[in-house]
Amino acid sequence: MNTNLIGKIAVFTATGQPLEIRSYTVPALQAGEVLVENLYTTLCGSDLHTFCGVRQEKTPSVLGHEIVGRIVAIDEQHGGYDHAGQPLRTGDIVTWSIFASDPQSTLATQGMPQKGDGLFKYGHAQLCGEDIFHGGLAEYCILKPYTAILRIPDELPLPVAATINCAVATVAGALRLAGSLRDKKVLITGMGLLGMVCAAMCKDAGASSVAAADISEVRLQRSIQFGVDRLINLQADEGNAMQKTIDVVFDMSGSPDAMEMGLDTLSTGGIAIWVGAVFNARKLQVDAESIIRRLVTIKGLHNYNYDDLQHALNFLLRNFNNYPFDGIVEKEFPLSEAQQAFDYALDNKPLRVGIKIGE
Numbered sequence: 001m002n003t004n005l006i007g008k009i010a011v012f013t014a015t016g017q018p019l020e021i022r023s024y025t026v027p028a029l030q031a032g033e034v035l036v037e038n039l040y041t042t043l044c045g046s047d048l049h050t051f052c053g054v055r056q057e058k059t060p061s062v063l064g065h066e067i068v069g070r071i072v073a074i075d076e077q078h079g080g081y082d083h084a085g086q087p088l089r090t091g092d093i094v095t096w097s098i099f100a101s102d103p104q105s106t107l108a109t110q111g112m113p114q115k116g117d118g119l120f121k122y123g124h125a126q127l128c129g130e131d132i133f134h135g136g137l138a139e140y141c142i143l144k145p146y147t148a149i150l151r152i153p154d155e156l157p158l159p160v161a162a163t164i165n166c167a168v169a170t171v172a173g174a175l176r177l178a179g180s181l182r183d184k185k186v187l188i189t190g191m192g193l194l195g196m197v198c199a200a201m202c203k204d205a206g207a208s209s210v211a212a213a214d215i216s217e218v219r220l221q222r223s224i225q226f227g228v229d230r231l232i233n234l235q236a237d238e239g240n241a242m243q244k245t246i247d248v249v250f251d252m253s254g255s256p257d258a259m260e261m262g263l264d265t266l267s268t269g270g271i272a273i274w275v276g277a278v279f280n281a282r283k284l285q286v287d288a289e290s291i292i293r294r295l296v297t298i299k300g301l302h303n304y305n306y307d308d309l310q311h312a313l314n315f316l317l318r319n320f321n322n323y324p325f326d327g328i329v330e331k332e333f334p335l336s337e338a339q340q341a342f343d344y345a346l347d348n349k350p351l352r353v354g355i356k357i358g359e
């Protein structure tokens with residue numbers, strides 16, 4: 001299927017180099033692929049890490065993986081249904097899993113498709129031949145076979161919908177690992193967007209209390225609107241106050257200090273879920289005897305599985321009006337100003353900046 005379309009991509013060539021807006025012909029769809037016109041992309045923390053060189057990926061590449069778009073064409077060898085079993089049609093607004101992988105591979109069948117065979121990740125890959133439209137900082141994205149696609153109802157605002165396929169789905173995965181949160185006391189360390197979403201999701205799941213820890217008083221104050229009922233300013237060394245009172249601690253910060261503090265807060269049978277530490281940092285100091293005697297469990301989560309993506313969408317559809325999700329994008333840029341969007345995000349550390357693509 002030839003589309004005769006030309007699309008712009010904000011190409012990332014190297015750390016320290018400005019993004020280059022280049023135009024490319026949209027290639028013919030391969031078997032089972034779906035062509036999407038990107039509508040909105042939000043910049044995730046890992047985009048900023050790659051941009052700054054904290055995280056190394058092959059270049060040139062197209063960044064941006066929190067994406068929502070509109071279906072332009074569906075190859076006839078695609079099954080024609082989304083992950084929820086709804087028929088897909090041209091014009092549908094969709095999001096999709098951050099990855100595509102072989103659903104029959106061993107890890108996929110064990111509930112870890114994000115580590116399955118043939119793994120491909122949107123917004124992380126090198127431009128390679130005609131395989132170039134695979135990120136959010138572009139006018140189009142071509143969805144590969146075995147990508148879980150979900151139709152987005154019209155009522156969900158695009159800047160909110162864009163965050164589903166990284167931030168919100170990852171938090172959904174973290175809650176899956178935690179098990180039931182009904183009447184549980186929760187602590188969240190790191191109140192970026194994942195921390196805020198985690199607070200709201202824990203409230204939605206019936207947690208009896210949700211405490212938040214961060215080094216930013218501004219973020220702590222803001223977290224109250226997302227359901228947090230106790231604030232711990234780590235700059236003021238308030239972490240010790242919670243010793244052995246918490247049932248589940250989620251770390252979204254990746255800070256070794258925060259993770260060590262979080263372990264100390266866990267009561268007998270407590271669970272620590274670590275999500276944030278996706279960059280190089282010092283090794284943790286863990287008191288193994290204390291972990292053993294308190295029957296503490298530590299679990300790590302990277303990305304998410306298909307069920308988490310569905311739960312993320314369901315959670316937002318129930319709650320996007322109950323919490324101030326409409327304010328998570330603090331500034332919006334057109335694709336032509338993607339460079340300025342990165343500069344703004346790095347200088348101001350908003351929860352998200354948005355890239356509005358198209359008219």
Ligand SMILES: [Zn+2]
Binds near residue numbers: 045046065166
């Ligand atoms: Zn991300």
